[in-house]
């Protein structure tokens with residue numbers, strides 16, 4: 001069995017009535033981290049995952065009084081977007097204009113609405129093979145660590161992103177790190193690639209675990225009942241009988257950073273089963 005030990009972690013559990021309240025708090029959380037990173041380091045390095053997490057940044061299908069989005073007031077003016085550096089914690093190996101592209105989704109619903117400098121947005125090379133794209137992406141990140149645009153971990157030479165935003169799959173996958181996948185065991189690579197994703201498309205690049213766990217802040221955002229079991233199994237404490245490789249989200253334990261779970265009530269609905277009342281906002 002792979003070495004999937006589980007060190008203690010600083011974790012904050014935020015549960016919201018619905019995805020609108022979650023979106024509002026997520027926007028404030030990101031805005032505050034941006035401000036503190038820019039004050040401390042002069043820039044803010046953030047890595048995104050795909051799908052519903054990105055859509056939450058620009059939730060619009062229902063006007064909801066009080067729902068604040070990062071791409072709108074007050075943040076549109078208060079966030080120092082020119083200091084942002086944007087990366088992807090995982091990306092599908094498809095063309096940038098392909099419907100499955102996390103870059104395309106992020107550009108359409110978020111990047112096109114805020115003034116982040118285009119040369120501060122680091123997407124993968126969609127003309128390369130998935131293997132070369134992963135290698136090139138790691139090389140780009142290594143260059144930015146050298147000049148300290150991206151910080152470096154105190155405990156290893158890994159990049160220390162200011163924030164890594166992750167979604168959660170019903171099988172407990174985060175980024176493109178899937179249950180029992182050899183990619184979970186990588187310790188030297190910062191960025192790796194897979195060609196057998198159980199979810200389409202099969203070819204993806206993804207940050208390796210040590211990079212995610214070297215971040216200053218990691219947020220896992222999960223909504224909907226379909227994620228309730230994965231949330232419960234990721235958060236509940238147990239006596240180590242649990243093979244954590246079967247649920248990659250359990251392996252998200254920032255070494256010197258902070259983990260925050262953003263959950264709507266449906267995604268948190270199974271937490272009561274084991275641990276009693278979760279923290280409720």
Ligand SMILES: O=C(O)[C@H](O)[C@@H](O)[C@H](O)[C@H](O)COP(=O)(O)O
Nearest residue numbers: 049050051052167168169174175
């Ligand atoms: O590119 C991807 O597929 C994502 O980065 C992946 O890790 C996603 O975050 C989860 O699959 C959750 O996706 P949903 O939130 O849409 O269920």
